Amino acid sequence: MSVNKEIKRVTTHSLQAMKVRGEKIAMLTAYDYSMAAIVDDAGIDVILVGDSASNVMAGHETTLPITLDQMIYHASSVVRAAKRALVVVDLPFGSYQGNSKEALNSAIRIMKESGAHAVKIEGGVEIAESVSRILTAGIPVMGHLGLTPQSIYKFGTYSVRAKEEAEAQKLKEDVLKLQELGCFSVVLEKIPAALAREVSSTVQIPIIGIGAGNGCDGQVLVIHDMLGINKGFRPRFLRQYASLYDVMNEAVQHYVSDVKAQEFPSDKEQY
Ligand code: KIV
DSSP: OOOOOOOOOOOHHHHHHHHHHTOOEEEEEOOSHHHHHHHHHTTOSEEEEOTTHHHHTTOOSSSTTOOHHHHHHHHHHHHHHOSSSEEEEEOOTTSSTTOHHHHHHHHHHHHHHHOOSEEEEEOSGGGHHHHHHHHHTTOOEEEEEESOGGGHHHHOSOSOOOOSHHHHHHHHHHHHHHHHHTOSEEEEESOOHHHHHHHHHHOSSOEEEESSOTTSSEEEEOHHHHTTOSTTOOOTTOOOOOOHHHHHHHHHHHHHHHHHTTOSSOGGGOO
16 A cells, blocks of 8 residues: 655745754755755755855856846746755845836745745845735745845854944844844855854744854755855855765766776667
8 A cells, every 4th residue: 555645845934843842953955956856855945946056056146147037937946846845936126126117026036936835035234125025915024134145245243243332233133124124034144153143042033054054953954065066165164065076077087998898888778
């Protein structure tokens, strides 16, 4: 007898329940169907279609060049693969800042055209109007504070944020504001672990950290970094779970030499 195992989708409500019962949330990025299928099947709670696609998929130096159309393309590929995970999509640079109507339109396009479940947006009080307007359409919003890569030209570096008291205070106010507006979660990137722990224990919504220590309610990494596809990127916060660059490179070298030596295909590998 075959058992029909129904897969229960992770929702913003289940993430909230996980925080309440102290179960950590595991989140990873994915940008295409095949990778999203692996990640989803492995039991990830949240798949982030991050604008880091601009770096790892398109080879840009920053996240700024990626367009809304490109994010929707990546997101729809991921949605087709994700059977269990909640799929969250980054609003790209230029699609929400300074214009709440445009922010709402961008978020609606993502939800309608990709079938994703939520959007993520970088910034605090300064984007409150955009966040509110998106929320009024019933679209769940995840915030993103600390190191916000879309503001790299303002910061000048990718180093740790909120080390000084004034910036730490502003970050705490921003998280509270995002919670008050109705965001279901906030990502904190590259900030001191003690600050992230304090924020996580103060607010009700789940805080997901990247380079923010283990006091957060969950963790997120860029899939290419944690699988070691991105060989040169080794920040202190990154744990590399595999060395896929080397594995893939060796496999391709092997294939090239087999083809050159006429060892592929064999008799059994032809018709
Ligand atoms: O775009 C991205 O991958 C992100 C994560 C680093 C959180 O925003």
